Amino acid sequence: MVADPDPTPTENAFQDSDTQPIPIDGSMMEGGGQILRYTTALSCLLRKPIHVTNIRANRSKPGLRPQHLAGILMLRDLSEADLTGGKVDSQEISFRPSRLKSGVYSVDIGTAGSISLLIQIALPCLLFGGGESTISMTGGTNAPLAPQIDEFETVFLPVVTKHFGFTASISVLSRGYMPVGGGQVNLKVHPVGNKGLTPMVLTDRGKVVRVHGRVFVAGVLPMQIAKDIRSGILSVLQPYLSDKVVLNIELTQDTTARRGGNASGAILWAVTDTGCILGSSTLGEKRTKPKRSGVMVAESLIKQLEFGGCVDEHVQDQIIIFMALAAGTSHVVTGPLTSHTETAIKVMSDLSEARFETSALDDGRVEIVCRGIGLGCPPRDY
Structure with a gap:
């Protein structure tokens, strides 16, 4: 470095x-x-x-x-x-x-x-x-x-x-x-x-208003693969989403990768009227047909939405360190806790003075509450 x-x-x-x-x-x-x-x-x-x-x-x-x-x-x-x-x-x-x-x-x-x-x-x-x-x-x-x-x-x-x-x-x-x-x-x-850092307060998922997507191919792979992935995505999302939800799936052919870097994949993200963003992604595999890859990534996004949390299962563990460092008390409602999130909470609790509490809500969601340490801030009384 x-x-x-x-x-x-x-x-x-x-x-x-x-x-x-x-x-x-x-x-x-x-x-x-x-x-x-x-x-x-x-x-x-x-x-x-x-x-x-x-x-x-x-x-x-x-x-x-x-x-x-x-x-x-x-x-x-x-x-x-x-x-x-x-x-x-x-x-x-x-x-x-x-x-x-x-x-x-x-x-x-x-x-x-x-x-x-x-x-x-x-x-x-x-x-x-x-x-x-x-x-x-x-x-x-x-x-x-x-x-x-x-x-x-x-x-x-x-x-x-x-x-x-x-x-x-x-x-x-x-x-x-x-x-x-x-x-x-x-x-x-x-x-x-x-x-x-300010504490994160994110407890109302709201309604989905937009779903965006990026489907890509790179290297020598033909654009038809991206079209097939998008076809799989649309076959799942169009029947699921309300007519009022904006759905936009972009196709791209990447020419910036180093020679030999052949790949395909898709990234989806849903935006709600309360400002929540939840996503899912996939990379193409030889054993999986492109349309099936599209179906799988769309089903993964729906799973995140069905959980009803304000962040998806991938962002869930990544926010834990920021909650621990923030000045004040963070409240975040998520879907079920992942093993990565449980590990992150244990690490933050063991090495810092941040205090976490998790509680199961009646609808199956989980609320994560953290009193952060206020790193970089003047001493304060809670």
Whole structure:
């Protein structure tokens, strides 16, 4: 990772890092890379040293993959941390941060690993970096088993910037698909300063007024595949949605990807009259006919809508760290809690003083309440 020559240290007061590292068992609960991502991000934000063992112990290939290592090295540079164990396949690391900085950075995963998962941990840290920051990231924009960059642009980022009160933007310069990667994305973040993050209050899902979609093909794949995916989407959504709901599905043929990056897929997002945004996505597979892919992604969106929550199951776990850092009490109504969300809540509760409560509502939805720590804000009485 390369930084500008004179990054600006943050002026936020952090806890004294001259302490014994907090032990983290990477095999607990969900047991994947999420535990590593959130614990290292919180380590930077709270200036708490950590020692993580059993990294990704519940995965078929335990230990750090290039994507996870790229994320750790990025956070190391953002926080001037001391890192031991930072190698591919490592199942144990020690991470001792110093002070978060702002600046201009670049990071290359080196594979088609997910850029979105790098953004997931970089964003909360850069909000408290003391100045405006930009990170140029190279890797996979539309990777399996990870949020597609389109979901971050159309669903995740609009939700968190609006409801937590900060400014950030994503610019997709080129796309990277399996197996070659090579996509380039810039993340630009403005610091929150001593006002901190505002608490999120999102309890009324409202009625769906618009559904948008992006169906794409890349590389040598013909446009007919995108048309077939859209046909599958429309066959499900048109009978389901009211005539008053605006339905717009865009077809695109991506020419920005590196040669060899052949891919297809779709991203859908629904907007409600109370400002909620819920999404779903899919990547094409050789064993699945394109029209069937369209049917599946449309059915996935309907499932999110039927849950009745204000965020979808993918954004659900990604907002937990912001709820923990916000100044005040957040209230969010969601569908059933996912294992990723339950893991995120445990990590935030164990490493910070944020206090979470979850309660099942009569209609099957769940309310998440969090009294955040108000990071970066002056001390306050609750």
